[in-house]
Amino acid sequence: xxxxxxxxxxxxxxxxxxxxxxxxxxxxxxxxxxxxxxxxxxxxxxxxxxxxxxxxxxxxxxxxxxxxxxxxxxxxxxxxxxxxxxxxxxxxxxxxxxxxxxxxxxxxxxxxxxxxxxxxxxxxxxxxxxxxxxxxxxxxxxxxxxxxxxxxxxxxxxxxxxxxxxxxxxxxxxxxxxxxxxxxxxxxxxxxxxxxxxxxxxxxxxxxxxxxxxxxxxxxxxxxxxxxxxxxxxxxxxxxxxxxxxxxxxxxxxxxxxxxxxxxxxxxxxxxxxxxxxxxxxxxxxxxxxxxxxxxxxxxxxxxxxxxxxxxxxxxxxxxxxxxxxxxxxxxxxxxxxxxxxxxxxxxxxxxxxxxxxxxxxxxxxxxxxxxxxxxxxxxxxxxxxxxxxxxxxxxxxxxxxxxxxxxxxxxxxxxxxxxxxxxxxxxxxxxxxxxxxxxxxxxxxxxxxxxxxxxxxxxxxxxxxxxxxxxxxxx
Amino acid sequence: xxxxxxxxxxxxxxxxxxxxxxxxxxxxxxxxxxxxxxxxxxxxxxxxxxxxxxxxxxxxxxxxxxxxxxxxxxxxxxxxxxxxxxxxxxxxxxxxxxxxxxxxxxxxxxxxxxxxxxxxxxxxxxxxxxxxxxxxxxxxxxxxxxxxxxxxxxxxxxxxxxxxxxxxxxxxxxxxxxxxxxxxxxxxxxxxxxxxxxxxxxxxxxxxxxxxxxxxxxxxxxx
Numbered sequence: 264x265x266x267x268x269x270x271x272x273x274x275x276x277x278x279x280x281x282x283x284x285x286x287x288x289x290x291x292x293x294x295x296x297x298x299x300x301x302x303x304x305x306x307x308x309x310x311x312x313x314x315x316x317x318x319x320x321x322x323x324x325x326x327x328x329x330x331x332x333x334x335x336x337x338x339x340x341x342x343x344x345x346x347x348x349x350x351x352x353x354x355x356x357x358x359x360x361x362x363x364x365x366x367x368x369x370x371x372x373x374x375x376x377x378x379x380x381x382x383x384x385x386x387x388x389x390x391x392x393x394x395x396x397x398x399x400x401x402x403x404x405x406x407x408x409x410x411x412x413x414x415x416x417x418x419x420x421x422x423x424x425x426x427x428x429x430x431x432x433x434x435x436x437x438x439x440x441x442x443x444x445x446x447x448x449x450x451x452x453x454x455x456x457x458x459x460x461x462x463x464x465x466x467x468x469x470x471x472x473x474x475x476x477x478x479x480x481x482x483x484x485x486x487x488x489x490x491x492x493x494x495x496x497x498x499x500x501x502x503x504x505x506x507x508x509x510x511x512x513x514x515x516x517x518x519x520x521x522x523x524x525x526x527x528x529x530x531x532x533x534x535x536x537x538x539x540x541x542x543x544x545x546x547x548x549x550x551x552x553x554x555x556x557x558x559x560x561x562x563x564x565x566x567x568x569x570x571x572x573x574x575x576x577x578x579x580x581x582x583x584x585x586x587x588x589x590x591x592x593x594x595x596x597x598x599x600x601x602x603x604x605x606x607x608x609x610x611x612x613x614x615x616x617x618x619x620x621x622x623x624x625x626x627x628x629x630x631x632x633x634x635x636x637x638x639x640x641x642x643x644x645x646x647x648x649x650x651x652x653x654x655x656x657x658x659x660x661x662x663x664x665x666x667x668x669x670x671x672x673x674x675x676x677x678x679x680x681x682x683x684x685x686x687x688x689x690x691x692x693x694x695x696x697x698x699x700x701x702x703x704x705x706x707x708x709x710x711x712x713x714x715x716x717x718x719x720x721x722x723x724x725x726x727x728x729x730x731x732x733x734x735x736x737x738x739x
Numbered sequence: 740x741x742x743x744x745x746x747x748x749x750x751x752x753x754x755x756x757x758x759x760x761x762x763x764x765x766x767x768x769x770x771x772x773x774x775x776x777x778x779x780x781x782x783x784x785x786x787x788x789x790x791x792x793x794x795x796x797x798x799x800x801x802x803x804x805x806x807x808x809x810x811x812x813x814x815x816x817x818x819x820x821x822x823x824x825x826x827x828x829x830x831x832x833x834x835x836x837x838x839x840x841x842x843x844x845x846x847x848x849x850x851x852x853x854x855x856x857x858x859x860x861x862x863x864x865x866x867x868x869x870x871x872x873x874x875x876x877x878x879x880x881x882x883x884x885x886x887x888x889x890x891x892x893x894x895x896x897x898x899x900x901x902x903x904x905x906x907x908x909x910x911x912x913x914x915x916x917x918x919x920x921x922x923x924x925x926x927x928x929x930x931x932x933x934x935x936x937x938x939x940x941x942x943x944x945x946x947x948x949x950x951x952x953x954x955x956x957x958x959x960x961x962x
Contacts, residue, residue: 363896363926407896431897466846498801499849543799546853546944618925
């Protein structure tokens, strides 16, 4: 687990949120629109009402189920790519899932096409700061009923990194699993190091639909990790207060975790904080307000007691272009949950709520994440770092530049940024006087020119093609 | 800034979003022999003021909701009295009717509800079929309620095509010219509306009111 650096809530208050969520789950209950799931939860000790589909989960039953969920699990990548541990010591990072538009440097947006989806995936593959890839922007030029399955194929072709995707239906998830088994070589290999995971938004307030149960059940059965993402829209599908949002979100997420464990004990799941706010003037769903970061940080603090890996979609903004609003909203909203000890940060590249993705923003976010990782690492306080010896050695007259101590530590104490401009005015002006978006565009271009992704085995390629074809016949 | 307008107690109750007070005032006005038409004028003045204040930014959506709810409750009490007045009957029949719904497979509720609310506040008669509405149901309800406009909401790219299928069905049934069909929601756009042969598209609830108003004026006498 990552050490939390700051806590937004008092420990007693964090406990009150936990207790409040327990009360919702045991007294009000959650609606689960799936008979099998209700039966399984009934057998696990929950009180079920078959007429209303309301499942009430007592605290002891919940506790037992939640403790079956793994504290950490492996995220594999194809072609021997380094595996990552979700829930480990490292902060994992990935792009957004599920946008529709591409934003260009001038802030114009257009509907994404397959070439854009491939290009974005290849860019994320090239950027070291990203541990996983993701189905960032769903293309417009693919038959919509199989767009998700087609996207899964695009990702296998364009990245060797583990990726996150969302499936339109439980049936389409089965086709994705088939693809992953073909790439991994066998169902057993896929289970040991799953090549992708799905993230799944729940239905607020307090409900799991048949499809949502279907995703959790199918993924859990084959060891594909599921991000359980309660997404209350504050003031609409969730309470308008920050505290109320956390209570409901926590209860909904716990219900999902309990459901997954009742269906498939030990199945890998992670806890996603996904608050949004209904703009009380326009009715738009907002992602950028600073309160979203506060909720994320508090929710992650509350969730730590469950010992389940956690994730936030915190590189968020309501800005339409890569301007100051985009920068301050995504940085401040990400920094708070990072300091609270979240395991994974998602949302890289996204602009305009969760609608658009930009190449340049992806590169800028890599830089933001470098800084965030630095903060999460904290301040070293060993004797050498405390520097008493060197301070005394330098004395009242000297300077530190020539000291070995300085040479030894400056590289690791400060994170190197790639895009931030740190030159003087004349140097900057002579170099073209460009802003960070221009610098990011240049870096994206150079990464894309240089980067090559190891191709899939031709036999596997053919298999993926035939799986996509059969999905087209059955899902259309 | 003009000085504060004095509103009648009934108008004020609507502005305050006080359902109980509004209903009580309607009751006592009718009991004291005030004409239903006069009471309606006061209520209408109130809801218009709610719309104005929302427009200027003084009111937020919850204020708008409360005002509309108070108006709805008061109108439910007033309608039977109004029906007794023949002049009002013809007036109410002249109100444009709008059918709303989220297309089949789409469970998103809030945006469409806001559109309905804004249309109601602006004097339209709104019939909201809710979520996951099959095309056939839109058509049977449109015919049954004799609506002028069908408004379709879709927030998912996978369900947006349902709007196209509905328009196809209307054409097949020879009913396409009978209704104005408008679309909205995250999965739609003006280009999409044009592509599927809809009459219009709006990005948000405020624009939806403008769109419907414009389309109704433009189509007057042509349908």
